[in-house]
Amino acid sequence: MADAPAPSYLLVLALLVPVIGMLAMTVARLLGLRRVEGIAAVAIAGGLAIAGAIALAVVRSGAALTYAVGGWEPPLGLALRADGVSAVMLAMAALVVAFVALYARPQFAADDDAPEGRRAFAFWSLLMGLWSALNLVLIGEDLFNLFVALELLTFAAVPLVCLDGRAATLEAALRYLVFALIGSALYLLGTAILYGQYGTLDIATLAGLTRPDLATHAAVALMIGGLMAKAALFPLHIWLPPAHAGAPAPASAVLSALVVKAPFFLILRLWFDVLPGPPSLPAAQVFAGLGAAAILVCSVVALRQERLKLMIAYSTVAQIGYLFLMFRLTIEPGVPAWETIGWTGGMLQLVSHAFAKAAMFLAAGLIAEALGHDRIADLAGAGRAVPVSLFAFGLAGLSLMGLPPSGGFVAKLLLLNAATLAGAWWIAAVISVGGLLAAAYVTRVLKRAMAMPPAPLATRPVALSRELAALALALIAVALGLVPLQPFELLAIGRP
Amino acid sequence: MTGTTLYGLSACLLVGMGLYGVLAHTAPLRRVLAFNLLGAGVFLLFGVGARRGAAAGLPGDPVPQALVITGIVVAFAATALAFMLMRRLAAARAREAADASADRTGGR
Numbered sequence: 072m073a074d075a076p077a078p079s080y081l082l083v084l085a086l087l088v089p090v091i092g093m094l095a096m097t098v099a100r101l102l103g104l105r106r107v108e109g110i111a112a113v114a115i116a117g118g119l120a121i122a123g124a125i126a127l128a129v130v131r132s133g134a135a136l137t138y139a140v141g142g143w144e145p146p147l148g149l150a151l152r153a154d155g156v157s158a159v160m161l162a163m164a165a166l167v168v169a170f171v172a173l174y175a176r177p178q179f180a181a182d183d184d185a186p187e188g189r190r191a192f193a194f195w196s197l198l199m200g201l202w203s204a205l206n207l208v209l210i211g212e213d214l215f216n217l218f219v220a221l222e223l224l225t226f227a228a229v230p231l232v233c234l235d236g237r238a239a240t241l242e243a244a245l246r247y248l249v250f251a252l253i254g255s256a257l258y259l260l261g262t263a264i265l266y267g268q269y270g271t272l273d274i275a276t277l278a279g280l281t282r283p284d285l286a287t288h289a290a291v292a293l294m295i296g297g298l299m300a301k302a303a304l305f306p307l308h309i310w311l312p313p314a315h316a317g318a319p320a321p322a323s324a325v326l327s328a329l330v331v332k333a334p335f336f337l338i339l340r341l342w343f344d345v346l347p348g349p350p351s352l353p354a355a356q357v358f359a360g361l362g363a364a365a366i367l368v369c370s371v372v373a374l375r376q377e378r379l380k381l382m383i384a385y386s387t388v389a390q391i392g393y394l395f396l397m398f399r400l401t402i403e404p405g406v407p408a409w410e411t412i413g414w415t416g417g418m419l420q421l422v423s424h425a426f427a428k429a430a431m432f433l434a435a436g437l438i439a440e441a442l443g444h445d446r447i448a449d450l451a452g453a454g455r456a457v458p459v460s461l462f463a464f465g466l467a468g469l470s471l472m473g474l475p476p477s478g479g480f481v482a483k484l485l486l487l488n489a490a491t492l493a494g495a496w497w498i499a500a501v502i503s504v505g506g507l508l509a510a511a512y513v514t515r516v517l518k519r520a521m522a523m524p525p526a527p528l529a530t531r532p533v534a535l536s537r538e539l540a541a542l543a544l545a546l547i548a549v550a551l552g553l554v555p556l557q558p559f560e561l562l563a564i565g566r567p
Numbered sequence: 568m569t570g571t572t573l574y575g576l577s578a579c580l581l582v583g584m585g586l587y588g589v590l591a592h593t594a595p596l597r598r599v600l601a602f603n604l605l606g607a608g609v610f611l612l613f614g615v616g617a618r619r620g621a622a623a624g625l626p627g628d629p630v631p632q633a634l635v636i637t638g639i640v641v642a643f644a645a646t647a648l649a650f651m652l653m654r655r656l657a658a659a660r661a662r663e664a665a666d667a668s669a670d671r672t673g674g675r
Contacts, residue, residue, distance in 0.1 A: 215634050222641045226648060233652070238659040245652045249598050252645055253589050256605045259638060260582060263609055266631060267616035 079136035081125050082151040085161060085206045088117045093199035100192065108180055111195040115165075115172050118202065122165035129158040135565030145273035150212040152275070154565025156418060157209045160336065163422050164209070166547065167328050167429050168202050174433050174540035175321035190234050194322070201227035201325065208333040214262050214272040214294075214345075217337060218255065221301070225251040228330045231322040232314045240317035247314040250300050250307070254334070257297030264290035265345075274344050278567065281347040291341055298341075301334035304395055305365030308388040315387060316380040320436020323380065327387045328429035332421055335394055342398060343408055344567075350402055359399035363501040365392030370508035374515065379435045379445040382512060383428070386471060389505065390424045393417075393486065396498055400489035409563040413493075416485025418562050423478025423551045427470035430544035434464040437538060438520070441530045447516055452524030459538035461520050466545035468513030470552075473506040478551025575615045581608030595656075599649045606642040610635045 092114025096107040128136055135154040139145070153161065175198075179191040204223035211217040225248070233244040266272055268287060269280045281287050303311040311331070315323050342350065366389050373385035397420075400413030408414050437460040438453050439445040454461050470479030483502055490498040585608055588601025617631040 215637070219637060219641060222645065226644060229648065229652070233655070236655065236659060238656060238663050241652060241656040241659055245595055245649065245656060248645070248649055248652065249589070249595070249602075252599075252602050252649075253586075253605075255645075256585070256589075256602060256609060259606075260609050260612065263612040263616055263631075266613070266634075270628070 089203035146271040243313035254297040254300035261290040261294030298334040312384040315384040324429040324432040328425040362392040362395030366505040413489035420482035426548035427467040430467040433541035451522040453520035456530040463541040578611035
């Protein structure tokens, strides 16, 4: 069942359509067309349809889609494969990109000869490149191919951080790049060791070959260590807050919602598909410990921020911590990891955080545009100026806190249940305290924003379509709360 | 000591030096240079793997060579991006410093 014989061209299209969009923008520019956001809209509509078709095909057939590039089967060739988890993440990425594009359209719509034109072209072409690289991370099967995908993702994400060209954001981008490069060098080092050991880098082939010896463990440890730096797991997170807070709002939304999830997804693949034998409890405890530290420390730091966007960026690091609890919570004797509630809870946390955090960054961008600043202490009056954005911010906050009805609620409830079942009481305690801290930093903003301003505010109007894009993402995060409270079959499709 | 072992040890040395440089230095230029050293070590390790993996009677395994070529292209792109960012950063700093001093003297 794992090897569906018919090659699925949908997987190739998922990679190619954004790239074609990016190339078309360059060509259009050479031909003298001065605006590129129309091309981006067409490419995004196409990509959205393809992601939907992949999800539908996976659900209908109940098996993973596969494609061998050039007709060369692994181990000689490269394979692409979309199982249930990949399909969910492809759909998530497509939806986030689509709503972010709706939001960014008025912001990055300058003519090419206008001073803003270069920035607009850069934003749209980088967004397309980033999306293609992200899709490749989600469906790649070859560890070296995945390395290239990760690098492309980094090269698209780093310039997005410093679109405004200020020294502070350039510095943040450079620091981000250095961390990402160290991470990818360690990943590649591990890949070299694995190739030396087994002579193949195809994940499905490796799954049956790997032996629990020192070289394999060292290789995977190096790779996971490198990916941890890219995923900003505490204490390797210090690059993330300045980078994500300094980027323009639509870029921050994509970076926080999607880009940090790619290395996490690869850690999942290495942990569950490459490592031999039953998962190691001590290693899972280390992950859970770092995740718990991320939740506690970075939530407190978020609470103490003076700038709205920095607060949201620290909240991202804290929410990434929840994902790393998953490794401990999927260890149930006698049950495959993907049939545990820890697996469903972790994946749901990943998806609902993506929508909630994208909504939050977009809403924060509008609040900052309307007021002309994003100092939390002076937010009074934002509730009047941009009520829809503030509502979106609140709904997204609901999901981050883990209050019903929201995707975050179901995710955290499942993780809490899994922690209790596994007897890991300290994890249950951390999840609860993390929810309280999230409630504290979200309500702190809402309280200030709802207050009456001391003097009448001069606010700038923002387009309603942009507010609605933020609201739509927040509503999706809430709607995820309707997912049933049990292991979710879609997420186990295509697992061995 | 065989050639393979010598190359393997050299690769380890390069990786160690590169890793130390990346972590110990704070100047971006030094860090990027150290990253390239680290990358060179990893590529050399791939080459060693190619020698060791040549059990089929071939003089060497061609796959790691293909991987190394791709890796070099990626590392080159990364280095170029880093240098571009450094240049922009230096220019932006100079501009902002000039603006700040103009503000101080009221020269605007």
